[in-house]
Amino acid sequence: MASLSIERLKKSYGAVEIIKGVDLSIADGEFVVFVGPSGCGKSTLLRMIAGLEEITSGELKIDGAVVNDLAPKERGIAMVFQSYALYPHKTVYDNMAFGLQIAGTDKAEIDAKVRNAARILKMEHLLDRRPNQLSGGQRQRVAIGRAIVRNPKVFLFDEPLSNLDAALRVTMRAELAKLHRDLAATMIYVTHDQVEAMTLADTIVVLEGGNVRQAGSPLELYHLPRNLFVAGFIGSPKMNMLPATVSAVAPAGLTVSAPWLAPTVIPVNPGGVAVGATVTVGIRPEHIQAGEGAVSVTGTVGLVERLGHQTIVEIAVSGGGLTALIDGETMTSPGETLTVGFHPKDAHVFDAAGEALTRLVVPEIAKVRKQRPAA
Ligand SMILES: Nc1ncnc2c1ncn2[C@@H]1O[C@H](COP(=O)(O)OP(=O)(O)O)[C@@H](O)[C@H]1O
Ligand SMILES: [Mg+2]
Structure with missing residues (x-):
């Protein structure tokens, strides 16, 4: 197992800078x-760690030693790709054994390692099959098995579940969480799926345009997003973001108002924000309820999407629109006038540069880290 340290890491293709100076430290055993959105540099960063892309500048250390110039196989890393990249003519057994066979590993040792991986992945009965005789989920398991037999210090996954259907993704997600617990390995996992990120990660790193916008535990990012980008990226439906004007500044918070919002004190540290400034008020759809609240807003219902136990409602308000995630049994329909409410402590405020003002009331849950099942 291993820790990683990434310092001022950059990658350019010709004149185009793709990774713009990433700093991260990853603890031993961390997930x-x-x-980040497509094209933000997730795969590039992962491939730089794997040694599949040259590092333009900066340092990558594994267990304290700089590995910038080490070949992929000398880094003690195994990577699992979205396209399983299995050999179609080889059996499951040989697909898992191949890397070790090439390395000249002893036959009995290979056998023990392949059978151990097959046991961990519950595919002992599939060892004689070829990839075309397997389901997508089983193929992905073979690809993971091929990584396990190498006993790497670090596992790298690049969107490993993206080719699977929704139900299988949920199953495999749980299996990966269990694998992480069983192997106690350091794992770095790339995904564009925020549910995978929220459920699997000890630490989520949000990337945008080759920069880290925030790194923290899933609930830290959800409750304390540091900027508009992270606020909009984490959470679904997306956080509502509306402009408002600051009418008073006090240690207990900012008073803001807007055409849709009567003057409201939001408990955030005003920082450098002055009276008259325009800020962005952020409210998550799940923090808006049908009916009056501590703060009430009235508007006209647009789109109504009924999910069953919850309903997503678009509400046109003066000067903007709000999305609310309300109780599924609420009777409402397009064109109707609807009053909804929220609590100011649930609101976020971002300055003109899009940086969050520090929240003064932070829910206790924001401190909870990943809760793993007992072994
Ligand atoms: N070999 C390459 N040459 C030039 N540009 C590349 C190369 N590989 C990736 N890129 C560019 O780098 C950016 C990041 O790509 P990538 O890391 O694959 O993004 P992500 O995995 O987040 O979707 C993209 O704009 C992509 O076009
Ligand atoms: Mg990618």
Whole structure:
């Protein structure tokens, strides 16, 4: 097992800088998830760690030693890809054994390692099959098995579940969490799926345009997003973000108002924000309820999406729109006037630069880290 330290890491292709100076430290046994929109540099960063892409500048250390110039196989890392990259003519057994056979590992040792991986992945009965005789989930398990037999210090996963259907993704997600617990290995996992990120990670690293926008535990990112980008990326449906004007500043919070919002004190540290400034008020759809609240807003219902136990409602309010995630049994329909409510302590405020003002009332749950099942 291993710790990693990434310092001022950059990658350019020609004149184009893709990774713009990433600093991260990853503890031994940690499960770190890189998330961000397509093209933000997740795979590039992972491939730089694997040694599949040259590092333009900066340092990558594994267990304290700089590995910038080490070949992939000398780094003690195993990578699992979205496209399973299995040999179609080889059996499951040989697909898992191949890397060790090439390395000249003793036959009995290979056999023990392949059978151990098959046991961990519950595929002992599939060892004689070829990839085309397997389901997508089983193929992905073979690819993971191929990584396990190498007994790597660090596992790297690049969107390993993206080719699977929704139900299988849920199952495999739980299996990966269990694998992490059983192997106690350091794992770095790339995904664009925020549910995977929230459920698997000890630490989520949110990337945008080759920069880290925030790194923290899933609930820290959800409750204390540091900027508009992270606030909008974590959480679904997306956080509502509306402009408002600051009418008073006090240690207990900012008073803001807008065409849709009567003057309201939001408990955030005003920082450098002055009276008259325009800020962005952020409210998550799940923090808005149907009916009056501590703060009430009235508007016209647009789209209504009924999910069963919850309903997503778009509400046109003066000067903007709000999305609310309300109780599924609420009777409402498009065109109707609807009053909804929220509590100011649930609101976020971002300054003109899009940086969050520090919240003064932080829910206790924001401190909870990943809760693992007992072994
Ligand atoms: N070999 C390459 N040459 C030039 N540009 C590349 C190369 N590989 C990736 N890129 C660019 O780097 C950016 C990040 O790509 P990638 O790391 O694959 O993003 P992600 O995995 O987050 O979707 C993209 O804009 C992509 O076009
Ligand atoms: Mg990618």
